[in-house]
Amino acid sequence: MSFEIDKEKDLADRGIAWWNAERPEIDTSGKAITGRLMRLGEMAGNRMNAVSSQFGVKYPTYAILATLRASGPPYAMTPKSLQATLLVSSGGLSNQLARIEKQGFIRRVEDPSDGRGVRVELTGAGMALTEEAMPAQAEAELDFIRMLTKEERETLVQLLRKVLVVNSIRSV
Numbered sequence: 670m671s672f673e674i675d676k677e678k679d680l681a682d683r684g685i686a687w688w689n690a691e692r693p694e695i696d697t698s699g700k701a702i703t704g705r706l707m708r709l710g711e712m713a714g715n716r717m718n719a720v721s722s723q724f725g726v727k728y729p730t731y732a733i734l735a736t737l738r739a740s741g742p743p744y745a746m747t748p749k750s751l752q753a754t755l756l757v758s759s760g761g762l763s764n765q766l767a768r769i770e771k772q773g774f775i776r777r778v779e780d781p782s783d784g785r786g787v788r789v790e791l792t793g794a795g796m797a798l799t800e801e802a803m804p805a806q807a808e809a810e811l812d813f814i815r816m817l818t819k820e821e822r823e824t825l826v827q828l829l830r831k832v833l834v835v836n837s838i839r840s841v
Contacts, residue, residue: 681705713813720809724802730769731802733762737775737791738799745790747780774798 678686681704685697714728721731736754737744746754752762766789769775774795780786791799814822 679705680708716809716813717806720805721802723805724798726772726774726798726802729765730772730774731798731806733765733769733789734774734791734795734799735803735806737789738796738803743790744796745778745788747783747786747788751789769795 681701684704685700688695688697688700717728717731721728724731726734732755733751736751737746740746748762748766751766755762766775766777770777772794773792775789776792777787777789780788817825
């Protein structure tokens with residue numbers, strides 16, 4: 670399937686044109702990218718939430734469960750490892766874990782490598798949900814980028830990685 674880009678301007682182009690008309694001395698080339706990334710982030714989030722809702726959970730819950738599932742046997746991680754992987758605050762994660770535990774998808778158990786710590790592990794219900802939801806989420810992600818060729822996807826991955834790595838280093 671081939672996708673032709675409409676030569677019409679997109680929402681970001683229209684907003685940037687306003688900026689350029691009112692403040693021509695400001696370089697808006699960053700806005701051309703960040704504005705689109707922010708809009709795409711919102712669109713991707715909406716799409717992922719729509720898919721996860723088919724399985725009775727919100728996307729943040731799915732993300733935690735899928736991360737545990739993708740971590741491999743024994744499908745358990747410390748909250749600190751989860752937090753680093755998901756990039757959420759410890760308080761936010763603690764509240765999410767409590768809610769997900771009440772739903773029966775995870776359990777918090779004593780960490781055998783650290784008697785004072787806990788591990789978060791998938792339950793049978795959590796495993797069952799991820800087995801169904803992971804393929805559906807992956808399909809939705811592919812559908813989201815369906816208009817890009819394999820080469821375009823590889824280029825975009827490299828460029829986004831570069832932006833993420835450099836900004837991660839700067840924010841430390």
